Amino acid sequence: MDTQATATRATPQPLLEVSGVTLRYKTASLAVTATERVSFTVNKSDRFVLLGPSGCGKSTLLKAVGGYMEPSEGTITIKGRKVTKPGPDRMMVFQEFDQLLAWKTVLQNVTFPLINARGMSAREADEKARYYIEKVSLTRAVDSYPHTLSGGMKQRVAIARGMAMEPDILLMDEPFAALDALTRRQCQDELLQLWHDTQFTVLFVTHSIAEAIKISNRILLLSPHPGRVKAEVVDVDTVSATDGSAGRLEKDIHDLLFS
């Protein structure tokens, strides 16, 4: 795995390019600048984390990459195409548990976009969905309705749904933030395992430094009000939790963000 990671790093293929993006949105009484001239690139098979305290515009940035809002300055391109609207080439995994369609079973939730957005036949979609549901170890719950699942299981369905679409990039908006600590760790481990299996590209938003270090190979640190890039941490996957280097990096990042 290490050799592979080095190989990808040696010949980076820019997949997502965010250049000079300023995002503004309006509330009832004021216009808010969420991010100001943020630039970064995500390469293929990167686990790229946007990290920062609340108010640094990381979720807004992810929504812009998802195509849900237009930058008032700068451009976002994916594989050279300009992002203008939401699409199934950028699958979102949200923080909220209600992102699954309550009127569909686990299997149907995963096949639904395959059939509707990818135009697969029911058989093909079924096969692909079952493969990814097994990957998130939910085979037993395949015919259950979402309301019978625990929070962690729901998030795993959402991840399976996103991955089954085999998008250019998977966009995850604090997918584990609403989980309890134990489930959260378990989900992080599973996500890493999935990544080792399929090497998908993921853009991940979190406000937990420990989660960012555990999951990513690159971290973009953002400062709040308005969100600006403060630093980029590379080769995050070389630190290890056992020899204390992860702990030291966590402290360094913490000091940098809150200095």
Add this chain to the structure above:
Amino acid sequence: MSTARIILRETVETGDAEVTRPLKWYETAWESGFVRKAMIILFLAIVWEIYGRWLDNPLLFPTLSETLEALRDRIADGSLPARAWASVKVLLMGYAAGVFLAFTLTIIAINTRMGSDFLETMTAMFSPLPAIALLPLALIWFGLGNGSLVFVLIHSVLWPVALNTHSGFRGVSQTLRMVGRNYDLRGLNYVFKILIPAGFPSILSGLKIGWAFTWRTLIAAELVFGVSSGQGGLGWFIFEKRNLLEIPDVFAGLLTVILIGLVVENLVFRTLERRTVLRWGMQS
């Protein structure tokens, strides 16, 4: 100096620990809403019978048994089923047309701001207006016949269904909307595959309210302008029998109205509910 340790406990097997047990038959029965409701109806029936016998005046208040006899006779001679069918036919026409219009209006409303304003204004104006109040006008416009009845029925079902559907659509969470757009669903596809199922609890309660409104309106319309609907429906049946002072028949007619209402509520809507919102965990 002591350090942190893990001390394992031995598990004690008692053998008779009851984790689950099957329910007794009466517990199962009591869990069923149908059984509980049937008992309520049974209780009311007994009260009715006792009061009727105590009053002993079939012209004012016939007993349950007299009513049931009248019901049996009218069903046997075919008059009641024919009248009921006449009513139900008109009702279904009005209901279907009203629901269709309500959906069309709401789909336009959810997609355009003007449409939304239009719907809100129209519901605010017409929702409080009793459908019956439109009947005299309808009779002038559409003549004596089913046309006028269907018109007032549409009026009675359109606004509550549109109002509830609209609020159902608006209540769909932002996350689900974003999921739908993520899937590239647009237009009617988006409405039918995301908005309608997600807003279904509200839509269903709109359909139920609409049903009750139409049924009520129809019977009332037939009572007042009963002759308008060709051969006459249930309302006209009740009106006629009262004029002939056949009070048990009047009660039989009323009972039929109630029975049809109960059947639709408990069979049609309850089944729909069980298959949708209950199964999806949107309502409990």
